[in-house]
Amino acid sequence: MTIETGRSDNLADLLRTGAAALTARWVELAAAPLRGRLSPAELERELSELYGALLSGVDSGARDVAAEPYAELRGQLADLSRRRARAGFTPSETAIAVFALKQALFEFVDRDDAQGGLREVVVFSQLLDALGLQTFETYAKAREEVIDEQAEQLLELTTPVVKLWDGVLAVPLVGTLDSARTQVVMEKLLEALVTTGAAHAIIDITGVLAVDTQVAQHLLKTVMAARLMGAECTISGIRPHIAQTIVALGIEFGDITTKSSLADALRHALRRSGVDVVTADRRG
Amino acid sequence: MSAVERIPILKIGDVLLASIQVDLQDRDVLALQEDLAEKITATGAHGVILDISAVDIVDSFIGRMFATIASTSRLFDAHTVVVGMRPAVAITLVELGLTLGEVRTALDLEKGLAILAELGERAPR
Numbered sequence: 001m002t003i004e005t006g007r008s009d010n011l012a013d014l015l016r017t018g019a020a021a022l023t024a025r026w027v028e029l030a031a032a033p034l035r036g037r038l039s040p041a042e043l044e045r046e047l048s049e050l051y052g053a054l055l056s057g058v059d060s061g062a063r064d065v066a067a068e069p070y071a072e073l074r075g076q077l078a079d080l081s082r083r084r085a086r087a088g089f090t091p092s093e094t095a096i097a098v099f100a101l102k103q104a105l106f107e108f109v110d111r112d113d114a115q116g117g118l119r120e121v122v123v124f125s126q127l128l129d130a131l132g133l134q135t136f137e138t139y140a141k142a143r144e145e146v147i148d149e150q151a152e153q154l155l156e157l158t159t160p161v162v163k164l165w166d167g168v169l170a171v172p173l174v175g176t177l178d179s180a181r182t183q184v185v186m187e188k189l190l191e192a193l194v195t196t197g198a199a200h201a202i203i204d205i206t207g208v209l210a211v212d213t214q215v216a217q218h219l220l221k222t223v224m225a226a227r228l229m230g231a232e233c234t235i236s237g238i239r240p241h242i243a244q245t246i247v248a249l250g251i252e253f254g255d256i257t258t259k260s261s262l263a264d265a266l267r268h269a270l271r272r273s274g275v276d277v278v279t280a281d282r283r284g
Numbered sequence: 285m286s287a288v289e290r291i292p293i294l295k296i297g298d299v300l301l302a303s304i305q306v307d308l309q310d311r312d313v314l315a316l317q318e319d320l321a322e323k324i325t326a327t328g329a330h331g332v333i334l335d336i337s338a339v340d341i342v343d344s345f346i347g348r349m350f351a352t353i354a355s356t357s358r359l360f361d362a363h364t365v366v367v368g369m370r371p372a373v374a375i376t377l378v379e380l381g382l383t384l385g386e387v388r389t390a391l392d393l394e395k396g397l398a399i400l401a402e403l404g405e406r407a408p409r
Contacts, residue, residue, distance in 0.1 A: 190371030197391050225374035230367065230389035230396075 012059045015051075018108050023051050025107060029100035033093055047097065050076055054101075091140045092133045099129050159185050161192040168200045168269045169193065170262065174207030182218035189222060193231045200269035201226055204262045206237030216251045223256050232272060234258070236265035291316045293323050299400055300324065300362075301393075303335040308342070313349040320353060324360045331400035332357050335393060337368025344380050351385040358386060363403050365389065367396035 015022070027044045034043070053073035060069035077098070084094040106122045159181065164170045171189050189201055203219065205211070211219075219235060226233040236259040238246070246253070259265040270277060289312045294301045300323055302316060320332060334350065336342075354364035365388045377384075388403075390396035 186375065187371060190374060193391060194371060197395075199391060199395065221375070221378045224378045224383075225371070228366075228374040228377055228384065228389055229369045229371065230391045 012055070014105075014109070015055050015058055018105075019051065019055070022101070022104050022108055023048055025104040026051070026101045029103050030097045033096050034089070037087075037089070046080055050080070050097075051101075090137060092137050095133055095136070099133075102129075155181060155184055159188055161188050163196065163198070164202070164266055165270060165275070167196075167198045167273055168202065168266065169196060169198045170202040170204055170266075172204045172207065172262070175209070177205075177208050177211065177215045179214050179218060182215050182222070186218060186222040186225065190225055190229065193226060193229055199231050200273060201231055201233045202262065202265040202269060203233065203235050204237045204265070205235065205242070206239070206262065208239070208242065211242050211245060213249050213251065216246060216249070220251075220253070220256070232257070232269070234265045234268060236260070236262050288312060288315050290319070293319055295323075295327055295329065296397075298327070298329050298404075299331040299333060299397065300327065300329045301333045301335065303338075305338045307340060308346050310345055313346050317349060317353050317356065321356055321360070324357060324362050330362050330404055332362050332364045333393065333396045333400070334364065334366045335368050335396075336366060336373070337370070337392075339373060340370065342373045342376060344382060347377050347380060347382040347384070350387050351383075354385060354387040363388065363400060365396040365399050367391070367393050 023044075027040065027047050030047060031038070031040055031043055050073065053070075053076050057065075057070040057073050062069045064070075065074070080097065081094055084097075103126070106118075110119065110122075159171065159173070162170050162172070169189070169192055171185055173185065185203070189203070192198070193201060203222065205219075223233040223235065234257045235253075238258060238260070257265075257268065259268055267277060289306055289309070291302050291304055291306075291312065293316075294303070300320065302320065304316075306312070323329070324332065332353070334353070350364075350366055357364045364386070366384065367390045369389060388396075388399055390399055
């Protein structure tokens with residue numbers, strides 16, 4: 001957005017002279033909708049930084065936020081937005097941090113020279129801001145719903161429990177394992193053990209690229225839970241670098257059977273259930 | 285306070301079967317432990333099966349009692365098998381960090397009986 005103005009120095013002057021008062025009021029206004037979920041000290045630090053960057057941008061005379069003088073400000077805003085999103089703030093609560101300065105500035109100017117017309121514009125502009133935020137909020141919510149839905153579908157799709165043999169179940173895991181997914185795997189596998197009455201289960205992690213301590217814990221818990229239910233659980237297909245990670249993290253697999261390939265695990269399970277695999281003698 | 289729920293103990297061959305159909309209170313399990321000990325001495329059974337397929341909720345006390353029952357039974361030379369544990373119960377016990385010690389587990393009653401038969405063969409009396 002480009003705004004042409006012949007009084008750019010006035011704006012810079014205004015921002016510089018009113019820096020202390022404006023920042024203080026800005027922090028006050030921005031803190032209100034957050035209802036204490038962010039400490040005032042932190043908010044003040046963030047907004048002071050923003051104010052400094054904004055001032056240097058305005059000082060350069062440029063009025064296009066995509067221009068070079070605003071690069072630092074854009075970076076800081078991106079960081080702030082990301083932090084807010086991670087902390088679970090809504091889009092409105094995030095954007096209010098920027099809009100609040102406008103209110104602070106209007107109040108500041110208004111105190112100096114009160115004009116009837118300006119006040120009308122301010123009120124209307126606030127109304128429009130609120131409407132804009134409302135639009136954005138709804139948009140973000142709709143997007144999140146779509147993402148949640150897809151994530152759920154993916155979770156369902158990517159964790160099938162398959163039957164390899166009578167009494168032998170397998171869960172081939174592919175992709176990234178996080179705690180939520182391992183939890184789903186755990187529940188699905190245990191449910192399947194009950195419904196099929198299978199005494200052996202194999203968790204194959206050939207397609208898993210990384211394992212952290214939490215995931216390893218979940219896998220261990222799954223194996224222990226299966227054991228409590230009376231089924232034996234084998235983990236197969238641990239990749240070399242995952243094996244190294246597991247050892248480096250100091251995770252103890254204890255007496256849990258691990259096999260290098262799914263085939264080995266199946267042979268182990270068959271042998272345990274008393275089935276012997278032999279090559280047919282074709283000569284006789 | 286309701287009276288102590290006595291869990292019926294059935295005898296099949298030389299195996300005792302206690303099928304728990306209600307949500308367990310601490311004193312119910314204590315009563316079960318006493319009853320089982322008496323019944324094992326009276327019948328000379330070589331195996332005990334605890335069927336918990338109808339149990340939804342297990343706490344750490346009850347989880348530990350299973351281990352205690354198993355240890356007690358071992359003194360009478362009887363093995364204990366817990367059968368039909370539900371996934372939710374298994375997850376709870378793992379989250380509580382409980383291991384069942386000497387207790388063997390099986391998916392259902394049939395597999396539990398098979399385990400006891402196998403254990404009986406291994407150590408003929």
